[in-house]
Amino acid sequence: QSLTPEQIRAAVGRVDGDYIRQNTATGRDWPSYGLNHAENRFSPLRAVNVDTVSQLGLAWSYDLGSKRGVQATPVVVGGVMYVTASWSVVHALNARTGERIWTFDPEVPREYGEKGCCDVVNRGVAVHRGKVYVASYDGRLFALDAATGAKVWEKDTIIDRSRPYTISGAVRVFKNKVVIGNGGAEYGVRGYLTAYDAETGAQAWRWFSVPGNPANPPEDESMARAMKTWDPAGKWWEAGGGGTMWDTLTYDAELDLIYVGTGNGSPWNRNLRSPAGGDNLYLHSIVALKPDTGQYVWHYQHAPGETWDYTAVQPMILADLTIDGQPRKVILHAPKNGFFYVIDRTDGRLISAKAHTEVNWATGYDNEGRPIENPAARDPTKTFEAIPTAYGARNWHPMSFNPQTGLVYMPVHGVPLSLTPDVNWQRNATRPGAFQSASGWNLGYLLNAEPPKAKPFGRLVAWDPIRQEAAWAQDLGGPWNGGTLTTAGNLVFQGTADARFVAYDARDGKKLWEVPVGSGVVAAPATYEIDGQQYVSVAVGWGGVYGIVQRASERVSPGRVYTFRVGGQAAMPAAVTAERRPLVSGIAYAKADVEAGTGLYVSHCAGCHGVPGVNSGGNVPNLGYARRETLEALPQLVLGGAFADQGMPRFHERLNEAQVLQIRAFILDTVEGVRPR
Numbered sequence: 001q002s003l004t005p006e007q008i009r010a011a012v013g014r015v016d017g018d019y020i021r022q023n024t025a026t027g028r029d030w031p032s033y034g035l036n037h038a039e040n041r042f043s044p045l046r047a048v049n050v051d052t053v054s055q056l057g058l059a060w061s062y063d064l065g066s067k068r069g070v071q072a073t074p075v076v077v078g079g080v081m082y083v084t085a086s087w088s089v090v091h092a093l094n095a096r097t098g099e100r101i102w103t104f105d106p107e108v109p110r111e112y113g114e115k116g117c118c119d120v121v122n123r124g125v126a127v128h129r130g131k132v133y134v135a136s137y138d139g140r141l142f143a144l145d146a147a148t149g150a151k152v153w154e155k156d157t158i159i160d161r162s163r164p165y166t167i168s169g170a171v172r173v174f175k176n177k178v179v180i181g182n183g184g185a186e187y188g189v190r191g192y193l194t195a196y197d198a199e200t201g202a203q204a205w206r207w208f209s210v211p212g213n214p215a216n217p218p219e220d221e222s223m224a225r226a227m228k229t230w231d232p233a234g235k236w237w238e239a240g241g242g243g244t245m246w247d248t249l250t251y252d253a254e255l256d257l258i259y260v261g262t263g264n265g266s267p268w269n270r271n272l273r274s275p276a277g278g279d280n281l282y283l284h285s286i287v288a289l290k291p292d293t294g295q296y297v298w299h300y301q302h303a304p305g306e307t308w309d310y311t312a313v314q315p316m317i318l319a320d321l322t323i324d325g326q327p328r329k330v331i332l333h334a335p336k337n338g339f340f341y342v343i344d345r346t347d348g349r350l351i352s353a354k355a356h357t358e359v360n361w362a363t364g365y366d367n368e369g370r371p372i373e374n375p376a377a378r379d380p381t382k383t384f385e386a387i388p389t390a391y392g393a394r395n396w397h398p399m400s401f402n403p404q405t406g407l408v409y410m411p412v413h414g415v416p417l418s419l420t421p422d423v424n425w426q427r428n429a430t431r432p433g434a435f436q437s438a439s440g441w442n443l444g445y446l447l448n449a450e451p452p453k454a455k456p457f458g459r460l461v462a463w464d465p466i467r468q469e470a471a472w473a474q475d476l477g478g479p480w481n482g483g484t485l486t487t488a489g490n491l492v493f494q495g496t497a498d499a500r501f502v503a504y505d506a507r508d509g510k511k512l513w514e515v516p517v518g519s520g521v522v523a524a525p526a527t528y529e530i531d532g533q534q535y536v537s538v539a540v541g542w543g544g545v546y547g548i549v550q551r552a553s554e555r556v557s558p559g560r561v562y563t564f565r566v567g568g569q570a571a572m573p574a575a576v577t578a579e580r581r582p583l584v585s586g587i588a589y590a591k592a593d594v595e596a597g598t599g600l601y602v603s604h605c606a607g608c609h610g611v612p613g614v615n616s617g618g619n620v621p622n623l624g625y626a627r628r629e630t631l632e633a634l635p636q637l638v639l640g641g642a643f644a645d646q647g648m649p650r651f652h653e654r655l656n657e658a659q660v661l662q663i664r665a666f667i668l669d670t671v672e673g674v675r676p677r
């Protein structure tokens with residue numbers, strides 16, 4: 001049952017692009033993040049199917065030892081599973097038994113935690129010719145020996161260490177090149193994608209998604225063209241411009257192109273970034289590049305002049321569909337902005353775009369493939385409650401496409417947020433009331449300065465991309481549910497925010513099976529076969545940008561991989577439940593401090609700790625429910641760096657004791673406002 005290093009080396013040694021393509025027919029392994037290069041997450045395995053799914057039982061579980069978000073899709077080859085947990089730690093497991101083979105910890109300095117917007121997460125590894133590749137949160141890329149976890153090479157992918165670049169995304173390997181982007185556009189960075197030789201780590205190419213300083217020559221023609229779509233008066237290059245490529249990436253072997261989705265602008269607010277307007281290429285676009293050189297081929301920009309933290313980085317799927325009687329090679333794409341896009345991947349032309357949920361920033365698309373905008377959506381003087389919000393109608397949670405049913409299975413959600421133009425924005429200035437500005441955020445908007453009116457929701461939607469309409473939907477109660485997997489057994493698997501793992505009939509959405517798991521689930525499941533037995537695995541661990549501050553389940557177990565098979569008999573691990581504490585009370589505060597404390601809380605604390613007392617917190621505690629002793633000692637804890645090992649900054653250079661007491665006054669006063677009487 002146990003695997004020797006020789007067996008592992010032989011199994012992973014075989015993996016390359018051809019291997020991944022051949023595996024598409026059998027689905028025996030799960031050799032890359034989205035299963036195959038099309039990233040459709042459709043497994044041809046059918047031993048687990050609508051008739052047998054009710055017999056699924058636990059085969060094994062494995063404790064990842066993490067307390068923050070777990071977003072990885074496990075990669076499984078030849079009976080070995082590679083899965084990542086928070087802080088970019090890699091675990092190699094025997095996929096038959098759950099036994100640990102090795103772990104690799106890149107030892108991300110915990111003070112790096114605040115340099116990323118959205119939790120210290122990692123979406124997974126790539127494997128190729130005997131190596132495992134992972135990118136760490138602090139931007140280093142590692143090649144590891146698949147059998148031992150020993151480091152083969154390491155590269156610093158960050159071009160400017162004075163900027164808060166981070167990496168959350170899963171690495172991909174295409175044509176013997178390791179490709180990785182990065183994040184940081186909430187802070188102010190210039191997005192780029194880099195390819196490295198898989199064997200040696202030597203840099204092969206780099207493509208920037210937005211232009212740099214116009215005083216310097218553009219890197220290539222695509223940058224020369226892009227430059228004309230930005231107003232130099234905005235000095236966008238000082239704030240980096242954004243366009244970070246922090247998630248989706250696919251390879252089209254047929255057309256020999258890679259497709260990458262780009263992110264939002266830095267700062268968010270275009271009126272400040274590029275005052276004269278302009279499309280601001282290549283923000284919020286899908287860009288086709290040549291895999292050998294990184295050369296630009298075409299782009300499609302869904303949201304010209306992006307200004308709402310909308311991003312095109314949400315997972316793409318490649319498919320061949322018959323549309324109006326014609327066979328079409330398409331990209332299926334449902335980014336944050338609420339539309340579902342079908343794009344011709346031979347030339348980047350829009351075939352169709354349809355709102356799949358409530359949308360108020362645009363009413364539809366014109367014949368040129370441009371959105372018809374609602375003018376209020378970028379009014380420089382008024383608050384706009386964009387729908388969807390920056391949390392997206394969808395986010396990075398992977399969707400799947402089942403060619404048998406013709407349906408795309410996507411987690412859809414809404415988290416309300418209002419945007420008020422921040423006319424006093426100054427780059428990198430810490431300003432009370434400017435969200436997370438003390439950590440270096442550069443938005444150019446105030447968040448929720450006016451309370452939003454929308455209500456949060458979450459559902460699983462089965463979308464027909466040809467008819468551009470929903471075939472069925474399941475209400476999931478609240479936002480931020482896991483990614484999906486679909487199979488030839490006509491199943492859809494999804495973990496939920498309220499800590500369940502569920503299987504549905506892919507045809508009609510009927511719920512067929514569910515099991516409680518140890519915490520809310522955000523990652524997508526994987527399935528594979530070993531010795532004729534089909535397994536279904538999901539990495540569980542609540543987190544991500546919404547999960548930091550809120551949760552939908554009181555189960556708060558550490559990150560864990562659960563693996564199921566028909567007839568599995570293992571005992572489910574006991575769940576850890578959040579300690580139920582009352583709203584904090586019994587501490588005196590000065591009412592006069594509340595106003596100043598509100599501004600400081602928003603600029604220093606809100607991004608991780610949420611709004612005190614309105615909910616019981618996410619994977620970072622809500623201070624409205626803190627122990628009294630904690631709040632009594634708040635100045636020492638905050639200024640002394642008591643939680644530095646968990647990623648909380650030591651604030652002694654940013655705050656003084658009087659200011660921490662102002663923050664505490666805000667916390668306590670907010671708690672009084674929500675305390676039931």
Ligand SMILES: O=C(O)c1cc(C(=O)O)c2c(n1)C(=O)C(=O)c1cc(C(=O)O)[nH]c1-2
Nearest residue numbers: 118121168183184185186244246263544545
């Ligand atoms: O602009 C960026 O560079 C960037 C990076 C990331 C990231 O790397 O995780 C996220 C976002 N933006 C973002 O807007 C967002 O909603 C988001 C959610 C998450 C998450 O892991 O839950 N990451 C990110």
Ligand SMILES: [Ca+2]
Nearest residue numbers: 185186264309
């Ligand atoms: Ca962003």
